[in-house]
Amino acid sequence: MCKISFDHIYHAGEVVAQSDLYVHYQNQDMLLQYNSNFLHFLRMPSLEEFEQTAAYLHDFHSRHGQHHVKFTFPQNIKPTEELIKHFIENNYNYRYLELFTIKPSEFPCVEKDSNISIQFVTENEYMDYSNLKYQQDVLFGSEFAKAQRDVYKKDFQNPNKWQIVSYFRGNISGCVDVIIGKGTAEIDNLFVLEEYRKQGIGSMLQQFVMDHCPDKLVILVADGEDTPREMYIKQRYCYRGFQYEVQKVYL
Missing domain, CATH: 3.40.630.30 (Gcn5-related N-acetyltransferase (GNAT))
Structure with missing residues (x-):
């Protein structure tokens, strides 16, 4: 099997838009489910790119009656201090997740x-x-x-x-x-x-x-x-x- 990454984690969203910067997912059957309605950055954005993308997603979600925005970033790359400062100042909840694997025989x-x-x-x-x-x-x-x-x-x-x-x-x-x-x-x-x-x-x-x-x-x-x-x-x-x-x- 290929190397396991966060790409192997399941989410129910379908791709509704894509660029060289991001992939945008939406689950029309469950618009309230944050983990299925989000935007994944393919590379770490600059502050200007993040602000522009955040405005796009907020507008898109607002038109569908959704009251949240959610973004995920490339695996094993921490956002810049400039981005983190922006998250804090603009009341984003940010955290990091960790991926684990195990062979059943090793449990x-x-x-x-x-x-x-x-x-x-x-x-x-x-x-x-x-x-x-x-x-x-x-x-x-x-x-x-x-x-x-x-x-x-x-x-x-x-x-x-x-x-x-x-x-x-x-x-x-x-x-x-x-x-x-x-x-x-x-x-x-x-x-x-x-x-x-x-x-x-x-x-x-x-x-x-x-x-x-x-x-x-x-x-x-x-x-x-x-x-x-x-x-x-x-x-x-x-x-x-x-x-x-x-x-x-x-x-």
């Missing part, structure tokens, strides 16, 4: 706990899964959370989108989504309810993925400044690079 084997069960979502578990997702999504607004329900229903019918849930003593406790690609399995939205954390549920969800993807390279993205990245390092994931992104919401 440290997790001892099973009889209190915890992990399984694929079927019709029987779908309502539990949907309600748990709603608890996550409503933090970004009820309109977004309601729209996401349609996305999950579509994904439920897609054989390349796995929905997995965990139960602790019969109670829904966590979930994870897996996106199956050519040679890869991308872990996405790994989530455990706060009252069930530190029980090993997150590790067991990952172990379930490893067991069902023995011939895939498992990939995931973590917030570069968040604590889960430390867990992935301890679990023997390999660091593959970073990518900066910025976004701004217009109220």
